[in-house]
Amino acid sequence: MDSGLPSGRRVHIAPLGYERDRVVDPVRTEAADVVYLLVDDPARTAADYGDVDDDADWSSPxxxxxxxxxATAYQRAVREELGAYCDARGLPVDIHNVYDVMGVTTTVAATHADDQVFVNISSGTKVAAVGAAIACMTTAALPYSVEPERYGHDVGADPLSEGVASIDRVPDYPIEAPTREQVHIMGYLYEQTVENPYTLNKRSLIQRANDYGLPFLANYSTESRQSEYRRLDTAIVDPLVAKGYLRLEPAGKQKNVVLTETGISVYRAFRHKVRVE
Incomplete structure (x- = not known):
């Protein structure tokens, strides 16, 4: 798998499903320097989605x-075995939630922006594969798929497959992630209307943008109020409403701006792009 990228550490990300060879062999064959195993955490909640502990101690499992x-015995063995090859790191994730897998993957990829990041989209659940693939579409991470030589049966006792027949690059079709400004505003909405019982209208969002010098307003110093609303709609509200991340709810003569359930999930997946204070 020639990445065609500048030199840097080779970082692999692999959702850990019921696999051994499809996880371990690419890491060993491709001489990875760091590998992140996305390990299913039954205690993971929606509030945790996309979160990665930057201060985690990865010195041992x-x-x-x-x-x-x-985890199963062979899943624990995967972690131990990879630790002998490279810097192995386990990360908790809801492996059955596409937004959590996507968020954790994009966060790790952003942390390793100066490295070569590869994502195994064939080592976890089908949902994890979708989340990992979308993460690659919104970052510079490169996805790959591993075809097994044969399949096992009882995943509670043995890995699902054995051996590796090939390691194939998956085409990467970029999609547009929310901009940093959009994530900032989504984060403000999340903080005020999801974590707290408040409502926000467009004027509140304009005030927030001015307070934090967001470029869609800060770059235009002589704006009238009408122009501020127009720029908010163009840069933030209209595109996020079109994507189903926001909706507008009538509130008297005004309209409140509300994060949809999808918008909440997308914010959690991309909140690493901005720290809302």
Whole structure:
């Protein structure tokens, strides 16, 4: 798998499903420097989606914030085996939630912006594969798929497959992620209307944008109020409403701006792009 990228550490991200060879062999064959295993955490909640602990201690499985005790014996063995090849790191994730997998993957990719990041989209659940693939479309990470030589049966006792027949690059079709400004405003809405019982209208969002110097307003210093509303709609509200991330709800003579359930999930997946204070 020639990445065609500048030199840098080779970082692999792999959702850990019921696999061994499809996880371990690419890491070893491609001489990875770092590998992140996305490990299913039964205690993971929606509020955790997309979060990655930057201060985690990855010196051993025992110090990681991963529920290894709920993993299978061969899943734990994968972590130990990879630790002998490279810097192996376990990350908790809801492997059955596309937004959590996408958010954790994009966050790790952003952390390693100066490295070569590869994502195994064939080592976890089908939902994890979708989340990992979307993450690659919104970052510079490169997806790959691993075709097994044969399949096992009882995944509670043995890995699903054995051996590796080939490691194939998956075409990467870019899609447009929310801009940093959009994520900032989504984060403000999340903080005020999801975590707290407040409502926000467009005027509140304009005030927030002015307070934080967001470029869609800050770059135009002599704006009238009408122009501010127009620029808010053009840069933030209209595109996010069109994508189904926001909706407008009548409130007297005004309209409140509301994050949809999809918008909440997308914000959690991309909140690493901005820190809302």
């Amino acid at each position: 025992d110090t990681e914030s991963v529920s290894w005790e709920t």
